[in-house]
Amino acid sequence: MPYEPPTHRVERSIRALTGARLVAGVDEVGRGAWAGPVTVCAAVTGLRRPPEGLTDSKLLTPLRRAALTEVLTDWVTSYALGHASPQEIDALGMTAALRLAAVRALEGLPERPDAVILDGKHDYLGAPWQVRTVIKGDQSCVAVAAASVIAKVRRDAMLAELGTAHPEFAFDSNAGYPSPVHRAALAELGPTPHHRLSWAYMDALPRWRHLKLPSHRDAAADETLEDAGQLGMF
Template identity: 60%
Template structure:
């Protein structure tokens, strides 16, 4: 199936990947995407979304392509359109304890296990299967990794938008206005970086991140990173 073209020439996601999986026997496909991997503060959040493969809300695409206003509007439409969706998250303390790779895996498992019905196939954005094969139910999900799936798959695009709006709303509600969380969602904006230099990290900051190496007065707070894969979170 050829991807449709949006009015701005950005290819719209379609169901080509979902159709390949259903043709192979899957009856319920979940799109999975994460947000917050590269932030310095706040949780990493994973959303799992299941659709009925009907026409999605107009303008749906990767959340990063959308303006905040449009993203919020589409998320509102998606909430009543998708068959099911659920979130899983890991907070900064858990990220510091187990590393980003494991935190992503746990968040994805939590999201998938929170769905009302178990999907029998998962489309995961990216080239790495961070979901792995260890789940509390004892049965792993068949995973299809796809680079830029949030631009190509309707299910993953829906998960991308829902996860982004959910996490942005959560970050805006944390307070600490001087760090600019409502605007930067915990990512290293200039305001965020300058405030960190002056006031140091909050309880919402990840203390195993390398940004603390550049803050001599707060460097003593840095926690040991348990795995080298955690460095990927800074990319």
């Protein structure tokens, strides 16, 4: 399906209105997974022409994402990743865990950005960061699209590595999202140390329900949004 390539329009607007010099694009992946961390990438790209084919990671095949990431990691001015573990998600709820991962990513950049373009409509970052939220920013903004692709590829690789100790869960193919193989392994074997134990799926596991932790309303809401076979898409 044809798509419009991302542009620097939002970044130029932020620079013109606020005088910001360094603008970072931020995107997350793993929000709706049942296992693994939520991962945030912060990317600074400047106003250079982006690599051919750059767009939201969900619109790219795994092979194209991997090839593009090799180009992007050299092309971007800088980037950094931040993660919040399943244990932190259980303890804090998803909104706070997202903020934690995002701050870790932003603070991992060599220079603190003056402004942040955040994918989506909700500002989970907040003060003291100067944030512009952009719905479908991973399709329309160059820096956010770059962050989207890098975050997806790096988290997928992380889940594949975690899955070597738990091959029955097929983390290498589902990235911790609820595929049929993942669901069947959970029912039979119970959760691994990489699972989010406060989430509602635990209620449907009679043998393992006793392991469920108290849930957070925001985590449950995020789970519901992405719990229908959206295998690693976010």
